[in-house]
Amino acid sequence: MTTERCSPNWVLLCLMSAGLLAWLTLEAVSIAPNRLVAGTPHRAHEVHGWWAALLAGLPMLGVMVLAWRPGTRRLQAALALVVGLLVAMPLWLATAVMALADPDIPQARLGIGASLWLLLFLWLLVLIELRTRLNLSRAFGWLLLLPVVFAWWLSLSFWLEPLALYREYQGRSDQFASAIAYHLTLVGAAVGASLLLGIVLALCMRRYAGMRKAGFGLLNVVQTIPSLALFGLLLAPLAWLSARFDWLASMGVSGIGWAPAWLALVGYSLLPMVRNTYVALEGVAPAVIESARGMGMSRRQTFLQVRLPLALPVVLEGVRITTVQAIGLTAVAALIGAGGLGTFIFQGLGQAAMDLVLLGALPIIGLALVADALLGALAERLRHGGTP
Amino acid sequence: MIELFDVTKRFGSETAVDGISLRVEKGEFCALVGTSGCGKSTTLRMINRLIEHSEGEIHLDGQPVRSFNEELLRRRIGYVIQNTGLFPHWTVARNIGLVPRLLKWPRGKIQARTDELLGLLGLPREEFADKYPHQLSGGQAQRVGVARALAADPEILLMDEPFGALDPITRQTLQRELQDLQARLNKTVVFVTHDMDEALALADRLVVMHQGRIVQQGRPIDLLHDPVDAFVESLLGGMDRGLKEASLTCVSERMAPFGPRLLASERIPYRAPLSQALSVMLWHRVERLTVVDDEDIPIGELSLRRLLGAKPS
Numbered sequence: 001m002t003t004e005r006c007s008p009n010w011v012l013l014c015l016m017s018a019g020l021l022a023w024l025t026l027e028a029v030s031i032a033p034n035r036l037v038a039g040t041p042h043r044a045h046e047v048h049g050w051w052a053a054l055l056a057g058l059p060m061l062g063v064m065v066l067a068w069r070p071g072t073r074r075l076q077a078a079l080a081l082v083v084g085l086l087v088a089m090p091l092w093l094a095t096a097v098m099a100l101a102d103p104d105i106p107q108a109r110l111g112i113g114a115s116l117w118l119l120l121f122l123w124l125l126v127l128i129e130l131r132t133r134l135n136l137s138r139a140f141g142w143l144l145l146l147p148v149v150f151a152w153w154l155s156l157s158f159w160l161e162p163l164a165l166y167r168e169y170q171g172r173s174d175q176f177a178s179a180i181a182y183h184l185t186l187v188g189a190a191v192g193a194s195l196l197l198g199i200v201l202a203l204c205m206r207r208y209a210g211m212r213k214a215g216f217g218l219l220n221v222v223q224t225i226p227s228l229a230l231f232g233l234l235l236a237p238l239a240w241l242s243a244r245f246d247w248l249a250s251m252g253v254s255g256i257g258w259a260p261a262w263l264a265l266v267g268y269s270l271l272p273m274v275r276n277t278y279v280a281l282e283g284v285a286p287a288v289i290e291s292a293r294g295m296g297m298s299r300r301q302t303f304l305q306v307r308l309p310l311a312l313p314v315v316l317e318g319v320r321i322t323t324v325q326a327i328g329l330t331a332v333a334a335l336i337g338a339g340g341l342g343t344f345i346f347q348g349l350g351q352a353a354m355d356l357v358l359l360g361a362l363p364i365i366g367l368a369l370v371a372d373a374l375l376g377a378l379a380e381r382l383r384h385g386g387t388p
Numbered sequence: 389m390i391e392l393f394d395v396t397k398r399f400g401s402e403t404a405v406d407g408i409s410l411r412v413e414k415g416e417f418c419a420l421v422g423t424s425g426c427g428k429s430t431t432l433r434m435i436n437r438l439i440e441h442s443e444g445e446i447h448l449d450g451q452p453v454r455s456f457n458e459e460l461l462r463r464r465i466g467y468v469i470q471n472t473g474l475f476p477h478w479t480v481a482r483n484i485g486l487v488p489r490l491l492k493w494p495r496g497k498i499q500a501r502t503d504e505l506l507g508l509l510g511l512p513r514e515e516f517a518d519k520y521p522h523q524l525s526g527g528q529a530q531r532v533g534v535a536r537a538l539a540a541d542p543e544i545l546l547m548d549e550p551f552g553a554l555d556p557i558t559r560q561t562l563q564r565e566l567q568d569l570q571a572r573l574n575k576t577v578v579f580v581t582h583d584m585d586e587a588l589a590l591a592d593r594l595v596v597m598h599q600g601r602i603v604q605q606g607r608p609i610d611l612l613h614d615p616v617d618a619f620v621e622s623l624l625g626g627m628d629r630g631l632k633e634a635s636l637t638c639v640s641e642r643m644a645p646f647g648p649r650l651l652a653s654e655r656i657p658y659r660a661p662l663s664q665a666l667s668v669m670l671w672h673r674v675e676r677l678t679v680v681d682d683e684d685i686p687i688g689e690l691s692l693r694r695l696l697g698a699k700p701s
Binding site: 285287288290291292293294295296297298301306309310 | 459470477536
C-alpha cells in the first residue's frame with residue numbers, strides 16, 4: 001500500500017487535538033435543580049474523575065496516531081473509532097446523569113455543555129473528512145450515522161430523561177410535531193411556487209432579452225433586502241389588501257401570519273431558482289440542439305425531450321439551494337407569527353431558556369441537512385449516465 | 389438529386405452565400421471545400437433548411453425544399469455534424485433510433501434497424517447498444533453519429549466536417565469506412581470539409597468555395613490538373629499537387645507484368661495509392677517494387693518509370 005508512506009493528515013490531527021483540549025478543559029455538562037436556576041457546570045474530570053476522563057480521551061488520541069501515517073487501513077480504523085465516539089456520547093451522558101443527578105430533586109435538568117457540543121461538531125467534521133479520504137459513497141456516510149441515531153434513541157428512552165433539551169421537548173411534543181409539519185408545509189409551498197414561477201420567468205427571459213436584464217436586476221434587489229425588513233415591508237400592503245377584500249381575509253391573508261412569510265420566501269427563492277433554471281436551459285450544448293433540429297425534431301420535441309432533461313440536474317440544484325435557504329429563513333418568519341420551528345427559538349430567547357432555543361434550532365439544522373442530502377442525491381441520480 | 393439555382397443567403401447586410409448554382413446527382417459524393425467562413429457550412433444547412441435561403445431556389449428531386457414541412461424534410465435527410473451532437477442522456481441505441489421513432493416506426497422495426505446499423509458500423513451490439521455517448525471514444529461516437537443519420541435510410545446525407553475533431557489515424561480509418569459504406573449504400577452525399585486530402589479521397593465531385601461563391605467545381609483529378617486560379621491551386625496543395633494526384637491513382641493502374649529480372653525486395657499492395665508506392669521507393673532508395681495482392685502473393689511489378697507514367701496533358 002503506497003499510502004503507508006504519505007504525510008500526516010493535518011486536518012484530522014488539528015480537529016482531534018482541538019477536541020481533546022475541549023474535552024479536558026471546557027465544561028461537559030451542567031446540572032440545574034429546575035428550569036429557572038442557572039446550572040452548575042461540570043468539566044469531564046469532575047464527573048467521573050481524572051482517570052475516567054483521560055481514558056475517554058484515548059480513542060481521540062488513537063485517531064491522532066492513526067492520522068500520523070494515514071494508510072487506507074488506518075483511516076478505516078479511525079473511522080470506526082469516530083463512529084464509536086459518536087455512539088458513546090449519549091451513553092456517557094447517561095452515566096453523567098447517574099453520577100450527578102440528585103434523586104431527591106426529580107425536576108433536575110442536565111444541560112449539554114460547551115465541550116460536548118464542540119466535540120459533536122468536530123467529530124462530524126472528522127467523519128466528513130474520513131468519508132472523502134476513503135471515497136465512501138454518500139449513502140454509506142448516512143449509514144454510518146445509523147448506530148449513532150440508535151444510541152441517542154436508546155439513551156433518551158431509558159436514561160436521559162433529565163436532559164434539559166428532552167424535558168423541553170416532552171413539555172411540547174404535540175406542538176413540536178405540528179411545528180415541524182407547518183415548517184415543512186411553508187417551505188414546500190414556497191419552493192413549489194417559486195419553482196413554477198421560476199420556470200415561467202426563465203422561459204420568458206430566454207425569449208425576451210429585455211426581460212432578462214430587468215428580471216435579474218429586480219430579483220437581485222429583492223435578494224439584498226434583509227429578511228426581517230422584507231417581512232415588515234409586506235405587513236402594511238397585505239393588511240390593507242385583506243381589509244379591502246373579504247375573500248382574502250377569509251383565506252387567512254393578513255399583515256402577519258403565513259401570507260407575508262410565504263410571499264417573502266417566494267421572493268428570496270426566485271433568484272437562485274430563476275438563475276439556475278436559466279443557466280441550465282442555456283447551458284445545453286448547441287451541437288446537441290442543432291442535431292436535434294437537424295434530425296427533424298420539432299421545437300416542442302427538442303425542448304421536452306432534449307433541452308429540459310439535460311437541464312434538469314442544474315434546475316434541481318436550484319431547488320436544493322432554495323429549499324435549504326427557505327428552511328433557514330422560515331425560522332425568522334416566526335417573528336411575524338408565521339409559526340414553525342422558529343416559534344421555539346423566539347420563545348426560548350424571550351424566556352432565556354437556551355434549551356428551548358435548541359429545540360427549535362437543532363431540527364432546523366437537521367431538516368436542512370436532510371433536504372440537502374436528498375435533493376443532492378436526486379440530482380446526482382439524474383446526472384447519471386448523462387453528461388459526464 | 390439536389391439542385392441549387394442562384395441561391396443567396398444574407399445575414400443582415402452580410403452576404404454569406406452569393407448566388408451559387410450547384411447540381412448533385414443521385415448517388416454522387418460531393419465535397420464542398422474552402423477556407424473557413426467561405427459559406428460552405430451555410431450552403432449545406434440551407435439544403436435541410438436549418439438556415440433559410442434568402443434568394444434563389446433549392447430543389448430536392450425537382451421539388452422546392454420550401455414546399456415541404458421543414459421537420460418532415462429533415463427526417464428524409466441524414467445529417468452528421470462535427471461534434472456528433474449525440475444526446476448525452478440517451479443510450480447509443482436510443483440515439484440511433486431517433487429518426488425512426490420520429491417517423492413512428494413500429495418498435496420491433498426500430499430495434500432491428502438499430503442492430504443492423506450497429507453491425508454496419510462495426511460496433512458490436514452487445515457492447516455498445518446500452519452505452520452512453522460519454523463512454524465512447526471520439527471515433528466510436530462519430531460512427532454512432534453516422535449510424536443515426538442513416539437510421540431511416542435517407543437518400544441524402546449531409547455531413548458537416550464530420551471527422552474534423554478526430555485524430556489523424558481515426559480520421560483516416562473513418563474516411564475509409566465511409567468510402568466502403570458509400571460504395572455499398574450509394575447515397576447522395578454533400579460533405580463539407582476544409583481538409584483537402586479528405587475531400588480528394590472521398591469525393592466524386594469537388595466544389596471549391598471562396599467568399600460565398602463557387603470558384604470551381606468538377607472531378608478532383610480535373611481540378612488538380614486545371615485549377616482555375618491561384619487560390620484553387622494553393623488550396624489544392626500548390627507544389628504538393630503531384631503527390632495529391634498520385635494519391636488518387638491506384639498502384640494496380642500502373643503496374644506491369646513481371647519482367648525478366650528477379651523480384652524486387654520491397655512490396656506494395658495493389659490497392660495502395662501511387663503516392664504510397666513513391667514513398668516506399670524514396671525510403672528504401674529503390675526504383676522497383678513488387679506488387680502483391682490481398683494475400684501478399686506477388687502479381688506484378690511497378691518501376692519508377694511506370695509510376696511516373698505519361699506526363700498529364
